[in-house]
Amino acid sequence: MMTPEQIAVVQATVPVLEVHGEDITRHFYRRMFTHHPELKNIFNQGHQASGNQQRALAGAVYAYARNIANPGVLEAALTRIAHKHVSLGIEPAQYSIVGTHLLASIREVLGEAATDEILDAWKAAYEQLADLLIAQEASLYEANDAVPGSWRGWRKLKVERKVRESSEITSFYLVASDGSALPTFRPGQYVSVKRHIPGLELEQPRQYSLSDAPHGRWLRISVKREDGDAAAQRPAGWVSSELHANLNEGDELHVSAPYGDFYLDESRDTPIVMISGGVGLTPMMSMLNALVWQGSQRPVLFVHACRDAQVHAMKTRLNRIVEECPQVTRAVFYETVTPQDVRGRDHDFAGLVDLDALGEALLMPQADYYLCGPLPFMQAQRDGLLARGVDPERIHWEVFGSGN
Numbered sequence: 001m002m003t004p005e006q007i008a009v010v011q012a013t014v015p016v017l018e019v020h021g022e023d024i025t026r027h028f029y030r031r032m033f034t035h036h037p038e039l040k041n042i043f044n045q046g047h048q049a050s051g052n053q054q055r056a057l058a059g060a061v062y063a064y065a066r067n068i069a070n071p072g073v074l075e076a077a078l079t080r081i082a083h084k085h086v087s088l089g090i091e092p093a094q095y096s097i098v099g100t101h102l103l104a105s106i107r108e109v110l111g112e113a114a115t116d117e118i119l120d121a122w123k124a125a126y127e128q129l130a131d132l133l134i135a136q137e138a139s140l141y142e143a144n145d146a147v148p149g150s151w152r153g154w155r156k157l158k159v160e161r162k163v164r165e166s167s168e169i170t171s172f173y174l175v176a177s178d179g180s181a182l183p184t185f186r187p188g189q190y191v192s193v194k195r196h197i198p199g200l201e202l203e204q205p206r207q208y209s210l211s212d213a214p215h216g217r218w219l220r221i222s223v224k225r226e227d228g229d230a231a232a233q234r235p236a237g238w239v240s241s242e243l244h245a246n247l248n249e250g251d252e253l254h255v256s257a258p259y260g261d262f263y264l265d266e267s268r269d270t271p272i273v274m275i276s277g278g279v280g281l282t283p284m285m286s287m288l289n290a291l292v293w294q295g296s297q298r299p300v301l302f303v304h305a306c307r308d309a310q311v312h313a314m315k316t317r318l319n320r321i322v323e324e325c326p327q328v329t330r331a332v333f334y335e336t337v338t339p340q341d342v343r344g345r346d347h348d349f350a351g352l353v354d355l356d357a358l359g360e361a362l363l364m365p366q367a368d369y370y371l372c373g374p375l376p377f378m379q380a381q382r383d384g385l386l387a388r389g390v391d392p393e394r395i396h397w398e399v400f401g402s403g404n
Contacts, residue, residue: 001128002068002121002124002125002128003124005121006120006121006124006125007068007069007121009117009118009121010065010068010121010122010125011065011066011068011069013065013118013121013122014062014065014066016110016113017058017061017062017065018062020109020110021058021059021061021062022051022054022055022058023109024058024061024102024105024106024109024110025053025054025055025057025058025061025105026051026054027105027108027109028057028101028102028105029043029048029053029054029057031101031104031105031108032097032098032101035101036097039094039097040202041194041202041203041204041205042088042090042205044204044205044206045200045202045204045238046204046237046238060077063077064125064129065125068125071128071129071132076261078132078133078136079136079261080261081133082133082136082137082140083140083259083260083261084192084207084259085133085137086137086140086141086144086259087190087191087192087207087256087257087259087260088192088205088256089152089153089154089256090137092130092134092137095130095133095134099123099126099127099130102126103119103122103123103126106118106119106122107119140259144257144259147183147184147257148181148183148184149180149181149182149183149216150183150257151257152257153256154194154254154255154256155254155255155256155257156177156252156253156254156255157174157175157176157177157182157219157252157253157255158174158175158176158177158250158251158252158253159172159173159174159247159248159249159250159251159252159253160173160174160175160218160249161173161249162247162248162249165222165313165314166310166311166312166313167310167311168224168225168227168279168311168313169222169223169224169225169279169282169311169313170222170223170225170243170244171211171220171221171222171223172220172221172222172223172243172247172253173218173219173220174218174219174220174221174253174255175217175218175219177252181216181217182216182217182218182219183216183257183258184214184215184216185210185214185219185258185263186214186258186260186263186264186266187210187213187214187263187264187266187283187286187287187289187290187291188209188210188260188262188263188264188283188284188286188287188370188398189209189210189258189259189260189262189263189283189286190207190208190209190210190258190259190260190283191207191208191210191219191221191255191256191257191258191259192205192206192207192255192256192259193205193206193208193221193239193243193253193254193255193256194253194254194255195239195242195243195247195253195254197238197239197242198242200238203254204238204239205239206239206240207260208221208222208223208282209221209222209260209282209283209286209372209398210258210282210283210286211281211282211283211285211286211289211314212285212286212289213286213289213290213292213293213294214258214286214290215293219255219258221282222279222281222282222285222313222314223240223243223244224240224278224279225237225240225241225244226240226241227241260398262283262370262372262396262397262398263283263287264287264290264291264370265368265396266290266294268368269298270298270366270367270368271298271299271300271301271364271365271366271367271368272287272291272298272299272300272301272367272368272369272370273300273301273303273362273364273367273368273369273370274287274288274300274301274302274303274369274370275303275304275353275369275370275371275372275373275381276303276304276305276371276372276373277304277305277306277353277372277373277374277377277378278305278306278307278311278373278374278377279313280371280372280373280374280377280378280398281304281306281313281314281372282372283370283372283398284302284304284370284372285314285317285318287370288300288302288318288321288328289317289321292321292325292328297327298327299327299328299364300327300328300329301329301330301331301358301361301362301364301367302318302322302328302329302330302331303330303331303332303333303353303358304318304330304331304332304333305332305333305335305352305353305373305377306332306333306334306335307334307335307336308334308335308336308337308338308341309334309338309340309341309346309347312332312334312346312347315332315346318330318332319345329361330348331348331349331357331358331361332346332347332348332349333347333348333349333350333351333352333353333354334346334347334349334350334351335350335351335352337350353377353380353381355381355384355385355388362388363388363389363390366394367390367394368394368396369385369390369394369395369396370396370397371395371396371397371398372397372398378397382395382397
């Protein structure tokens, strides 16, 4: 338990973190990987190379310092982190490694400005944060242990089928080699996968949303190949490219049990509006497939945006559901429409998502809204829903990374 004096000291360092936070986190990762190179197999080295991981950690440390007197404000963020940690098999002992190198980095970067008083306060702050996360993760591990067919850490699953869904997205149907049932999950959750990357000579984990119903016969992930963009200084995705090119039917893949705090609330009977952009389609298809598989009669409006027909994944499945389930309607937006695209079959609207074009169908009474896609896309849709009077408690969204 932090003392009031320690809380005050940490709060006083907020301006310092605003200026030097990224310097500290860059030093921290270099230091930790030098002493523990095995941890490179846990951390996304693509995000390390781009600086995204260092910036994200600096932002998280800054937010924690600002809210140190009331860390409950960060509950949602901590829950998201805990789910990711358990999907990677993080154990309590690893927190001491991180803490040691984070505190050493603060001293080494700030020099004489990092007094013993400051370091003692930050040691207490880190231990408080670690205790919060370890407790959440222990609860998640315990809940997972109670799920029939589930496991801790990594398990090899076999690729039963590999299906090209679009020019960018491929689905992998993962099954147990011995034919045993796989665990159920909450529609919208993800699994971590781990793959050896030739050239990098490391195993790299990534999280991919499950894209089918939780029926126990297989776990399906649908992976977008990240080709990279030299003009935008965005490199090609190591893991997604490896899976597309070299993971074939009959091969095995290391997979975690399902986790994630973004999922369909199946206890409700309210209408549902799903709004997705690009590969954000995948958890929405899991939710939609689950509703159909369960025989749910909840009204659903399925809104999806993509660049064009070539990248529109799972169109045939969506059209079949709409045809067979009168409670489900769709609104597909193509940014670019060609003469070959048929309205009502391929798309419903041209251009970017326009909430006004959806009319009364968008604002069904007491509806729950699920958003998934690039962050700017989700922020725009959330802002649009709030402007139309939607209760923010009814808007659920998932932030996902590059998936590289």
